[in-house]
Amino acid sequence: MARGLLEDDHEWSICLEEAIAMQPGMAYHRLLVVILLTDEVAEPHLLWDQFKAGLYDDVKHKLHHMNHYQAAAFDAVLESVTNNQGHLFFIHAAGGYGKIFLYNTIATEVRRRG
Numbered sequence: 001m002a003r004g005l006l007e008d009d010h011e012w013s014i015c016l017e018e019a020i021a022m023q024p025g026m027a028y029h030r031l032l033v034v035i036l037l038t039d040e041v042a043e044p045h046l047l048w049d050q051f052k053a054g055l056y057d058d059v060k061h062k063l064h065h066m067n068h069y070q071a072a073a074f075d076a077v078l079e080s081v082t083n084n085q086g087h088l089f090f091i092h093a094a095g096g097y098g099k100i101f102l103y104n105t106i107a108t109e110v111r112r113r114g
Helices: 012-024 026-037 044-063 068-082 099-112
Strands: none
Touching: 012 026, 012 068, 026 044, 026 068, 068 099
């Protein structure tokens, strides 16, 4: 290791396992990024493979907080993406109705699916 503080990535694994249980959502995302960008991680690709699924647990959480209209839009967009239909969608509502929440949730799920 660069500074000789850790002999392997086991301590990082323990840290991330605890973070998944205690820091859902963006806090976990930021922690994973900070850890992966340090010079102290011996094998960042292995750590990424082990913990990348935790990045999408908040999508499941967000889906439970959508209203009926958001859920319908989410399902329609993902159906179009999944089936390569190429549909265009226009989401219109006044401020504060959750459009950005919906956009972010759709984008995260599309990225997760690859």
